[in-house]
Amino acid sequence: MPTITIGELGEFGLIERLTARLPQGPAVALGPGDDAAVIAAPDGRVVATSDLLVEGRHFRRDWSGPYDIGRKAAAQNLADVAAMGARPTALLLGLAAPADTEVAWVLELADGLREECGPVGASVAGGDVVRAPQVVLAVTALGDLGGGPPLTRSGARPGDVVAVRGRLGFASAGLELLTRGIDGPAELLDAHRRPRPPYEAGPQARALGATALVDVSDGLVQDLGHIAAASGVRVELDGAALPVPESFGPNGLRHVLTGGDDHAFAGTFPPEVALPPEWSVVGRVTAGGPAGVLVDGRPPGAGGWDHFRS
């Protein structure tokens, strides 16, 4: 099959092919093809977030195929919307790419975006395509709060329990394998290539009465640190409550505590909340000392946590 590049196809041809690949979801009142898209915002407010993914820094084309890169780019933005307690409605895709990029590569990227969005009811409603020396993806995600308050980082209170829904450390352990050129276990490599955020955790946490929520994109300790700082509290994690799969190898606990990109959700809940089994209690919120995160009573990085800041 002859390959064709996006430089040969041209901007408008590429947009046409992309648009045909991206059916519109229920929230899209006006999709691609005008000066801007129009998206339903029934709540009267819209949740909005935007991330850049740069080739070589956030993904490598030799480690991940375009479909997985699309899934991942969508996932990290959809997870940010869910972490506000909202439901995603639409994505906008900005794609910068070299002229010699194969059209097939871009279309598979779009497939990945579409299939990550579909199950949550969102779709790619617009965007922009430009030429650049390297691939850069700019993804914006929008969402709807459905009448409730946004679930911010600043509401944690002493006495709350800290709970997590989703996987921790899998993507990081997979990245370490790729970096070291080790081919397997597939579960870990796949976790790096294609995160599986439990998006439902966001609206669920709000319905349960969570006081704060983040999606774990930079690592459990760092992201709970944002809650601690914004809420003016201390988060005390219980190391024994954090399972470390044997497949993670000798750096297992480090992956669990500092590994990003799994997009689990970590939240704080009043102690009387009956948490469903998909949430694991991993610590508690206290008022003692300066705001921050402790693991088994010690600051991470001290004592046994030498490798922490690597």
Place this chain on the structure above:
Amino acid sequence: MPTITIGELGEFGLIERLTARLPQGPAVALGPGDDAAVIAAPDGRVVATSDLLVEGRHFRRDWSGPYDIGRKAAAQNLADVAAMGARPTALLLGLAAPADTEVAWVLELADGLREECGPVGASVAGGDVVRAPQVVLAVTALGDLGGGPPLTRSGARPGDVVAVRGRLGFASAGLELLTRGIDGPAELLDAHRRPRPPYEAGPQARALGATALVDVSDGLVQDLGHIAAASGVRVELDGAALPVPESFGPNGLRHVLTGGDDHAFAGTFPPEVALPPEWSVVGRVTAGGPAGVLVDGRPPGAGGWDHFRS
């Protein structure tokens, strides 16, 4: 004064400096610092658009200072929102930049974004900062329709008049001067560096009963061509109605017809509409022949328009 780079300051330090520089407007319910921003969408729908600007392709750091690049990046997205008949509410900024970029450069860019947004009631409500080999800006703009229908490209009808509000060709004439190394006239160089879209034209056109509207970002003929195609009509421009300033030089009419980046607004209106003086009638909509744009009855590119596709 010693310079400091964004690599030295770090991601979180840079975000803190940026956030301090970007006060939030009236539509922002929750600004930077959480997983996502929350923006008012009182209409129950939100207008959303996103553009990428790549260094070397959309701007040159030796031709434009960071403040002007910020103004321009904001302007082209705010104009897309206005072209739907909406009022802008917020921007999200994705900034990719080399680690050796000076912090001052980024802060001046933020100043430009802020000052372009302020007069229309919008503000920079969130975003992302990442490292990359070259500067890439990803700007998303959101807006509110205020209860009316979006002003799309597909509503033009035979018998409508075609009218323009804003400058045509100034940015293109300025770019030609910069490309040829000619230092002046300042009015043209400034027009390239800092477009001045008459944002009010969008809501005004809708209130006047416009049937279609675009912002002129790729050139009058090309952008009216989008209206012609989407509406299934012919747009017939009257060359004599398009003033060509003498300062544009020998390629004057080409700049007016094909020059982008001024972000004027071009719309179609029922013939009975009494257009205010800030709108210039430049042609009419007809049903004859295949959809497209004619200038003085001829296809642009034919006859005297040799340089058209340059």
